[in-house]
Amino acid sequence: MSALIPRPVRELAPGAVHVPGWLTLDQQRDLVAACRAWATGPVPIRHTRLPGGGVMSVRTVCVGWHWQPYRYTRVAGDVNGQRVAEFPEWMVRLGRRALLAAYGDAAAAAEYTPDTALVNFYDGQARLGMHQDKDERSSAPVVSLSIGDTCVFRVGNTETRTKPYTDIELVSGDLFVFGGPSRYIYHGVPRVLGGTADPACGLSAGRLNITMRVTGLTDEDARR
Ligand SMILES: O=C(O)CCC(=O)C(=O)O
Numbered sequence: 001m002s003a004l005i006p007r008p009v010r011e012l013a014p015g016a017v018h019v020p021g022w023l024t025l026d027q028q029r030d031l032v033a034a035c036r037a038w039a040t041g042p043v044p045i046r047h048t049r050l051p052g053g054g055v056m057s058v059r060t061v062c063v064g065w066h067w068q069p070y071r072y073t074r075v076a077g078d079v080n081g082q083r084v085a086e087f088p089e090w091m092v093r094l095g096r097r098a099l100l101a102a103y104g105d106a107a108a109a110a111e112y113t114p115d116t117a118l119v120n121f122y123d124g125q126a127r128l129g130m131h132q133d134k135d136e137r138s139s140a141p142v143v144s145l146s147i148g149d150t151c152v153f154r155v156g157n158t159e160t161r162t163k164p165y166t167d168i169e170l171v172s173g174d175l176f177v178f179g180g181p182s183r184y185i186y187h188g189v190p191r192v193l194g195g196t197a198d199p200a201c202g203l204s205a206g207r208l209n210i211t212m213r214v215t216g217l218t219d220e221d222a223r224r
């Protein structure tokens with residue numbers, strides 16, 4: 001992405017805000033290092049199995065709570081039975097700063113307390129079909145951070161997985177937040193543009209996406 005083409009902050013729909021170039025290269029490298037560590041364990045990164053028998057092309061590792069279609073647990077019963085890594089305090093602070101950058105609402109940002117992150121890794125072939133993030137019991141915003149290769153991110157509507165939608169590019173360092181009236185928009189990643197990453201981001205190939213969410217679940221739920 002040419003640095004000469006300005007990419008302003010853009011609200012695609014009420015509550016769906018794209019903040020280009022939000023993470024510095026240093027922050028991107030630190031996040032890549034954290035994700036590399038999570039990818040090795042306690043629950044290794046994997047292609048998530050779908051109930052129909054297929055597997056997702058994206059590889060995912062979870063922090064805080066483990067997601068499998070279509071619920072959250074503390075323990076990764078579909079991988080190795082281990083409890084997922086703790087959601088770190090620094091990531092809560094990062095999530096709050098992200099919310100502030102997207103919405104400019106200091107009170108909402110201070111209250112935002114994400115407790116899970118899905119770390120998705122896309123190689124050149126991986127895609128993510130149109131879906132809603134709706135396995136959380138809380139309707140708090142989702143904070144999405146992108147690192148590595150640029151992707152086409154499809155921002156749809158809350159009613160159907162088809163048109164109308166808008167395709168935007170998420171470049172390394174970009175922030176995207178969807179909350180409020182856009183919390184349940186359909187969205188997906190139809191394409192990753194291989195070879196577009198600046199290696200200084202810490203990733204030489206592929207794309208990393210981190211979505212922070214509020215599950216709304218408690219330790220009581222985890223025991224069920
Ligand atoms: O990779 C992305 O940008 C989106 C990821 C996503 O929608 C998800 O993990 O639910």
Ligand SMILES: [Fe+2]
Binds near residue numbers: 131132133
């Ligand atoms: Fe999603």
